[in-house]
Amino acid sequence: MTNTLPHYEEILAPYACKPSLSSGRLFSEPEQPSRSCYQRDRDRVIHSSSFRRLKHKTQVFVYHEGDHFRTRLTHSLEVSQIARSICRSMHLNEDLGETLALAHDLGHPPFGHIGESVLNECMANYEGFDHNAQSLRILTRLESRYASFKGLNLTWETLEGLAKHNGPLVDTAIDHENPPAHLSFGFRDYSPEQDLKLHTYASAEAQIAALADDIAYSSHDLDDGLRAGLFELDELKKIPVVAQLIDEVLLTYPGASKDVLIHELVRRMINRLVADLMVESGRRLKELAPEHPDDIRNAGAPIIAFGRNMSTAVSELKEFLHGRMYRHYLxxxxxxxxxxxxxxxxxxxxxxxxxxxxxxxxxxxxxxxxxxxxxxxxxxxxxxxxxxxxxxxxxxxxxxxxx
Structure with a gap:
C-alpha cells in the first residue's frame, strides 16, 4: 500500500502499525493523499449508522434515567481519547488505536450486558450471540453504504484488532476456509473471506484500545455509580488503591463539593492506571525488543499490560462495581x-x-x-x-x- 503520509511514519516506533505496511482492504481502493488508510477507517466508523445508534444504547443506566450518565457513545469517545493519548506517548499509530476504540462496542445490543446475555440465550439453538463477533459482522456485512461492497471495507489491521483485542481466539492456526465450530458465529462466518490470523495476539495499538476500555469503564462507571447514589466514597476505601486516591483528594481539597471530589478522584484514577500501563508495557517492550508489528503479534503473551499490583487493583474495583452497581436493585x-x-x-x-x-x-x-x-x-x-x-x-x- 502506498505510504501517503511518510512524515508521520518517521516518528513511529518500528513495531507500530504503519500505513505503508498495511495488508490493505478486502476490496482494493485507491488511497487518498490527505488521509492515511487508518484515518479513513476511523472516519468510516464515525459516519456509520451503527456508531450513531450508540447514543441511545445503555452503558449501565438506560438512556432515560439521566442526561449525565454515560451511554455507549460517550463511553466509546472516552475510550478513544485514552487510547489515542497512550498511542501517541508510546510512538504507536494513534489513528489505528482511535479507530479500534471507537468501533469496539458497535456490536452491543440494547440494554447493555443484560441485553447481550438475553439475546445469547434466545440464540442458544442457533449458534449464540457475541457482541465482539457482532461488531465484526456489522463492519463487514451489515453496514450498507457503498455500492461496490458490503460493510465498510476496513483495513486488515482494523478488523484484526477488533477481532483479537482481548487476545487470540484459537490456540493454533486454523484453516480459515473451514473454521472450527466453537468460534462465535460472526468470526466463523467471516473467516473464509479473509484470514485474520485468529491464533496470534493483535497489534500493540489493539491491545492499548482493549486496556483503554478497562480504564474508561472502571473509572467512569465508578463516577456514574457515585453520582447516582448507588454507593458512597467511604465504601470505596475497601479498595487500597482507591482509598489512597480518596485520601489524597480529601487532603488537597478539604472544602470541595462532592461533585468536585468525585471528578478529582476519577481523573487521578485514570492517570494512575495510564501511568502504570505505560511503565509495565515499556518494561515488556524493552525485554522483547520488537522490530516489526508481527513481533508483537507473535510474542505469545500481551505486551501492553498493567503491572501485577495494578491488575489486582483493577480486579478489586471490577468486583466492587459488579456487586454494588451492576447488581444494584435499581x-x-x-x-x-x-x-x-x-x-x-x-x-x-x-x-x-x-x-x-x-x-x-x-x-x-x-x-x-x-x-x-x-x-x-x-x-x-x-x-x-x-x-x-x-x-x-x-x-x-x-x-x-x-x-
Missing amino acids: VNRMGSKARRVVTDLFELYISEPGCLPTDWSEKAPEPNTAETARVVADFIAGMTDRFAFREHAKLFDLSKVSL
Missing part, C-alpha cells in the same frame, strides 16, 4: 424489563418474520429457522434502548392502534 429492575423486552421481541419475530420491517423480513422468509434467527438477532442487536421499548409497545400493547 439496575436489576431495569434489567428485568430489558429481559422481557428482548425475549418477547425475539420470540415474536422468529415465529412471525412478517412482522419485521420489509427489508428485514425479505431476508427471513421462513419462521423458526437458523437463517431467520440470525436475521432477528441482527435486527434486535441494532436497536437502541428506546427503539426496543417502542417496538415492544407497538407489538404487545393491544390498545395501540398505530404501528
